[in-house]
Amino acid sequence: MSSNTSTEGLAVFPGVVLSLLAAPPAISLAHGPLLARPVPAGFPSPADDYIEGRIDLNRHLIAHQEATFFIRVAGDSMTRFGIHDGDLLVVDRAIEASDQSIVIAVLEGDFTVKQLRHDSEGCLLRAGNTDYPDIRVGAEQALTIWGVVRWSIHEVGSCRQASR
Secondary structure, X not given: OOOOEEEOOEEEEOOEEEEEEOOOOOOOOOEEEEEOOOOOOOOOOOOOOOEEEEEEHHHHHOOOHHHEEEEEEEOOOOHHHOOOXXXXXXXXXXXXXXXXXXXXXXXXXXXXXXXXXXXXXXXEEEOOXXXXXXXXXXXXXXXXXXXXXXXXXXXXXXOOOOOO
16 A cells, blocks of 8 residues: 555655646747857856847747646655756656656556666666655556656746855
C-alpha cells in the first residue's frame, strides 16, 4: 500500500504535489519580441536597440503539440534540478525517456516528478533534494513513465536567493 495520497487530477508525494493541466487543443502562447543579442549574466554591457524578430513560444517550448501537457508543481523535492515550488512543467509524452531524464512517473498509481536513473540494480527515481529519499523501483512494482519534462517555467522573483 502506498503512503502517498492522491485525489482525482492530483498526486501527492513527500515534497511534491503535481496537478495535471491538459493543454488546450490549440496551445496559445504569447508572441514576444526577441532581442538580437543574448543578455550577459556577468558584467553589464551596452544594450542593443535591435530586435531580431518575434519569438513564438509554441515553437520554442513545444515539439509535439498533441502530446504536450502542463503540470504545476507544489513542493521542493526537485530544486537541485531547477524545479521549484509553483513551477509550470512542460511535459512531452512523445519523447522516450532515457537515463538521467527528468520524468513524470506513475509508480503504483501515484504521479511524481523525478530523475530517471538506470543502474546495475534496476531503476531508480532520484529526488533533487537531499531532504527527500530516492525511490528504488522493485521488480514487483508498477512503474509507467508518463512523460519527459522538457521545460520548467518559473517566476524569477519566486526563486530563493542564495546567501553569499
